[in-house]
Amino acid sequence: MSGQFGLLVAIALRHLAGRRRQTLVAVSGVAVGVGFFLAVSAMMIGSQNDFVKTLIDAAPHIVISDELRSPPPQPGIRAYPGAAVDLRHYKVRNEVRGLKGWPQILRAVDAEPGAIGSPSLTGAITLRSGGREEALTIIGVDPAVEEKVSTIEDKLRTGRLRDLESTQGGIIIGEEMAQRLGLAIGDVVGATPASGQSRSLRIVGLFKRGQSQLAATAGYVLLREAQSLLGRPFIINRIGVHLNDPYAAQPISRRLEARFSYKAESWQERSADFLSLLVTRNVIMYSVVSAILLVASFGIYTVVSNSITDKRRDIAIMRSIGFSERDLQLIFVMEGLVLALIGIVAGWLLGYGLMAILGSLEFPIAGEDRHLPLDRSARQYAIAAAASLLAGTVAAWLPARKAARVDPVDILRGAI
Structure with missing residues (x-):
């Protein structure tokens, strides 16, 4: 043959x-x-x-926020499920936004294999310098944990994330905003939250220009600094989760959302389009x-x-x-x-x-060859x-x- x-x-x-x-x-x-x-x-x-x-790498693999995908039912509906109940003209109770029981959520995140959770608080303030004003979204973080969850450190032109711990009232902003306000490293800038109580912050770092992963109007401060500045002590409204296996983000986010009801978005969901x-x-x-x-x-x-x-x-x-x-x-x-x-x-x-x-x-991409x-x-x-x-x-x-x-x-x- x-x-x-x-x-x-x-x-x-x-x-x-x-x-x-x-x-x-x-x-x-x-x-x-x-x-x-x-x-x-x-x-x-x-x-x-x-x-x-x-x-x-642009953001944590999972983001747990203080949002609910569907609002909880009214007490009357919950008391009489399936009944012919029609509630009208009721007044919604005002609640302080934030993740309730966030230490428990953080412990559950850290219990997942290969997962690290980083708590943060986000809020809006106004920066004032030399008669100029700029709206800024501040993000309060724990630098020691945040640098394990995100790649913020790589986006800095000058300074380090850990400088927020060593400088009282330290803040990191983008180069574009610093230029508009006429600020440089070490300069002091006035910050006013919605409550109207102004205080001073010191520039300890600048983000590189053209960082599409970071909002041009975002700045980073220490978590306890953000809580004090925004008048929200011991409150966080976001937990970023980093995973050793990014492609396991979807099933883990579903488990966390099913357990705690708060919205948990995987990077795949955020980037579905x-x-x-x-x-x-x-x-x-x-x-x-x-x-x-x-x-x-x-x-x-x-x-x-x-x-x-x-x-x-x-x-x-x-x-x-x-x-x-x-x-x-x-x-x-x-x-x-x-x-x-x-x-x-x-x-x-x-x-x-x-x-x-x-x-x-070599091609010029994002300002670099x-x-x-x-x-x-x-x-x-x-x-x-x-x-x-x-x-x-x-x-x-x-x-x-x-x-x-x-x-x-x-x-x-x-x-x-």
Whole structure:
């Protein structure tokens, strides 16, 4: 059996060797298709991975806020469930916003495997300096915990998050706001909350310009400083959760929300619109690059078809001496496979070279010169090889199937 298979392979290789120019064209077509498939997919998937990483690192993986997805039922409705109760003109009781029992929630978060929770308090104040005013959303944090949950430290142009602990009334704001107020590191600025009780804060750090992950009107202070400034002692309204496995955010957020009723948003939920766009983008990308590989397979179809046309008498003789239809089909399918395999190897080399060139280029991104993010994983090489092998096999099988069914008697008589 192995000897017969070796004979069929030898015949297929001999056919290809006799048509070197067409073989070279077909191999080149597959190589170019595979090479550009790798280059395009490396750029697209690489940029997608970089974008998703930015989404993941931009904020905590889960944010628990003092909001409820659905308001609790009125006491009358709760007392008589399913009854014909119609409540009108009732006065809603004013409640102080904040996470009730937040130490218990924080303990539950920290009990999750690989999870770290960071409590914070957010509120609005007005900064005043030199007759100019700017509205600012302050976020009170515990620096020792917050730097484990978010990447704020990487967004600072000057200063450190820990400087909030060492400086009384320290605050970190963005470079743009500091420029508008005419402030620099070490300057003192007046801060007025909604209660109207003004106090002084000192600039201890500045965020870099163009940080899309941070609001331009947001500033960071110490948690107890925010509680004192906003007149909300011992209150927090947000818990940020960092996970060792970001992709476990959805099930953990559902568990926490079901247990404590407060809204717990995973990073996937907050970025659902962007993630759905990435799915559409991937469908378009793979459709385009698959079309490139499909066009490249036409070269294999042409080589095999011409080989069949030129070898009609050989086909008839082989059939007459005992070769089966399956044997003939296998010969021509192997021709297509050999062309595809050689083209794939050449395409891998071409794709590797194109990725090396693209990876060496620098582009101004977010005010900095950065290299293109590329996905050089073996997965893309495997996808390109599998798609090319499939296209090459089908392209060779179509003419081979037709050739194997031709009556050898008609060929020998010259009828065809």
